[in-house]
Amino acid sequence: MKQFTLLVFLISWFTQPIGVKTQSTPHNYDILIKNGKVLDGTGNPWYYADIGINDDRIVWVGKSDNVTADEVIDATGLxxxxxxxxxxxxxxxxxxxxxxxxxxxxxxxxxxTVMVNPDGGGSTDIAGQRSSLEEHGLGVNVAQFVPHGSVRRRVMGEEDRAPTPDELEEMKSIVGEGMQNGAFGLSSGLFYTPGAYAETEEVIELAKVASRYNGVYSSHIRDESDYNVGLIYSVDEVIQVAEEAELPGIVSHIKALGTGVWGYSAAVVSRVERARDRGVEVFADQYPYPASSTNLTAVLIPAWAREGGRTEMLQRLDDPELIDEIKVEMEANLVRRGGAESIQIADYSADRSLEGLRLNVIADQMDTNAIDAALNMIKEQNPKIVSFNMHEDDVARFMKQPWMMTSSDGGLVEMGDGVVHPRNYGSFPRKISMYVKEKRAIDLEYAVRSMTSLSASVFNLHDRGVIRSGQVADIAIFDLEQIQDKATFDDPHQLSEGVEYVLIGGKFAMKAGEYQQELVGKVLFNKFD
Incomplete structure (x- = not known):
């Protein structure tokens, strides 16, 4: 009889879904999520389980009829x-x-959770920024980067030169202070000024500082197209920084931008795989759209003409000895972007009537060519744009890679302001609704992993990103049939649908589709020791 009992026990134990425990005695929790299909974040197939939460932590994942809770969420069908x-x-x-x-x-x-100060931009005062973020409360958790471009600007202005030894030491000190104050790594925007003026060696030295504090290096690479050094060289540069500074390197919002590099995704994937095969920690993140968004100046005006900041740039644009040369480069840059019809004005407070229009239409309205129309706008104010420049085959190929995280590259704007990129509102649901459900490019478990455990592991958020006992109770509950991005390129100011509950640190931020008044997010601190 004892042998039979032991056999039954072993069969019962080994046939349970991974991560599920049975509960034989009654227990009470603050919150109990019952009857849901659990996607634990690891890429495992979903399984049925109940989740018990006390305070800010998941304390139990299992099945039992004896469990009670102060509040129960019935997640049947979710x-x-x-x-x-x-x-x-x-x-x-x-x-x-x-x-x-x-x-x-x-x-x-x-x-x-969102990672802020990307692309080398944002505040260099990490402690001060934390205070600003906490002043009015936070709807979500925030983690910070130290932004390379802002660090360089603080020390060197907009000068196109290498730093002196003293200037480099000052920049390293700023990065170190930011990391000590809780930042999770160094971000760069080597496509933008003043980051574009930095040599690779400068970035490596600053990344080494981040590495000492268990940080990462995330880069808007020097060239996502064929502007100057090219896409492949720019990915190699991230790999070099990661290898020499001995930290994870991330290719931000990875893409093959423009017809000249369509299809290069295969070469980029090969480069990353080869680096990983030899032990370099290289990752990437991606938003699931075929269009990017930035500002018109960065897209069209050559970097050398932007040196010194906007005032000096405007002087060059009015210099009859320089403007013809600038226009030649602008025309080449416009071709890279797919022509004037591929550029849509997203935000231009100088003339709101132009928002949502393509550059070719604006040029017709101004009775001029696209380059002069762009210059007219840039001189008045730097417009934000949406640029349609990617091929869906490249988007899908990148998305399928096991080292690919999900991002939005989006911001927060007042509802109705501008005709902004829909990624502000729809990136994560779109990945599920379009690339899982419609295109079947990836499966649901894979998509969720790219949004949760992979990101948490890369950024050392080791108590988040997985449904498991002991983890912080940051949880999303959604209806797979209903989850959808509503925002479009022509009508972007629409909230996504299908997410029913959001818990942050065991507290409701969204409950049964309703936003809660209490703001329960916080600024996270990198635990580097």
Whole structure:
């Protein structure tokens, strides 16, 4: 009889889904999520389990009829996953404002944590920025980068030269201070000024500082197209920084931008795989759209003409000895972007009537050519744009890679302001609704992993990103049939649908589709020791 009992026990134990425990005695929790299909974030297939939460932690994952709770969520028919982590977000300034600190466009996507100060931009005062973010409360968690471009500007202005030894030491000191104050790594924007003026060796030295504090290096690479050094060289540069500074390197919002490099995704994947095969930690993140967004100046005006900042740039644009040369380069840059019909004005407060229009239409309205129309706008104010420049085959190939995280590259704006990129509102649901459900490019478990555990592991958020006992209870519960991005390129100001519950640190940020008044996010601190 004892042998039979032992056999029954062993069969019962080994046939349970991974991560599920049975509960034989009654227990009470603060919150109990029952009957949901659990996607634990690791890429495992979903399984049925109940989740017990006390305070800010998941304390039990299992099945039992004896469990009670102060509050029960019946997740029948819904999927329960870790909260989504946006590893490349421009939401920092919005979250620091009183009117947008709620972060509802993020919560509607199931996002519980965002990484801010990407592309080398943002505040160098990490402690001060934390105070600003906390002033009005936070709808989501925030983790910070130290931004290389801002560090360089603080020490060297907009000068196109290498730093002196003293200047480099000052920059290293700023990065070190930022890391000590809780930043998770160094970001760079080597496509933008003044980051474009930095040699690789400068970036490596600063990345070494981040590495000492268990940080990462995330880069808007020097060239995502064929502007100057080219896409492949620029990916190799991230690999070099990661290898020499001995830290994870991330190719931000990876893409093959422009017809001249369509199809290069295969070569980029090969480069990353070869680096990883020899032991270099290289990753990437991606937003699931065929269009990018930036500003018109960065897209068209050559970097040398932008040296010294906007005032000096405008002087060059009015210099009859320089403007013809500038226009030649602008025309080449416009071709790279797919022509004037591929550029849509997203935000231009100097003339709101131009928002949502393509550059070719604006040129016709101004009775001029596209280059002169662009110059007219740039001289008045630097427009934000949406640029249609990617091929869907490249988007899908990148998305399928096991080292690919999910990001939005989006910000927070007042509802109705501009005709902004829909990624602000829809990146994470779009990945599920279009690339899992419609295109079947990836499966659901794979998509959720790219939004949760992979990002958490890369950024050392080891108590987040997985549904497991002991983890912080950052959780998204969604309806797979209903989850959808509503935002479009022509009508972007629409919240996503299908996310029913969002918990952050065991507290409700969204409950049964309703946003809660209490803002339960916080600024996270990198635990580097």
């Amino acid at each position: 999927y329960v996953s870790p909260g989504f982590i946006d590893v490349h977000s421009h939401a920092g300034s919005g979250l620091a404002s009183e009117s947008l600190s709620h972060g509802r466009p993020l919560l509607a996507q199931g996002i519980t």
